[in-house]
Amino acid sequence: MKRPLTAALLAAALLFAAVPPALAQDQAQHREQIERIVETFRKAIIDKDKDSFMKLFLREDITWSAVFTDASVDRFHARSKAAGRPRPPKLFSSNPRSFIEDIAKDPQRLEETFSNVRIDTDGEVAHVWFDYAFMEGRYKQNWGKEGWQLLRTDAGWKIAAVVWSMEANPEPPPTTQAGD
DSSP: OHHHHHHHHHHOOOOOOHHHHHHHHHHHHHHHHHHHHHHHHHHHHHHHHHHHHHHHOOOSSSEEEEOOOOHHHHHHHHHHTTTOOOOOOSSSEHHHHHHHHHHHOOHHHHHEEEEEEEEEEEEEEEEEEEEEEEETEEEEEEEEEEEEEEEEETEEEEEEEEEEEEEEEEEOOOOTTOOO
């Protein structure tokens, strides 16, 4: 009687021992797919490619919100006080379509750089967290931390929410001279 039970336990152990490499492979594939989303996002900004950019999102009305640092709001307020305006809000909300349309209209070369990218996923939901800098040519307009929430849909990974902190550059952009 012990033998069939031992054989069954051994077969089950062998079966379960084979699962972790498959799960690890799935995790690696999910990470690669998400890394491609990050790269497509980055490249769409540079190329001003509205169609590729919008295909990354679950919907057009996802959470798309930033929080300005206190120092940035203080600087904005100091400038706006001279014009008699009230203190600017700390929070900013928009949507991905407005963002990419503004990018596409801008004649300058724009780029968002990513560093220290971290991806956490169980294969169905994912969180991407990184340091970013938003560049206009060689000028760093703003920087901070950015986080995305993603869902794996029948159409692949889609960004469901984007939130970020924003430190505005205290130095004004360089002025361009005629002929530059």
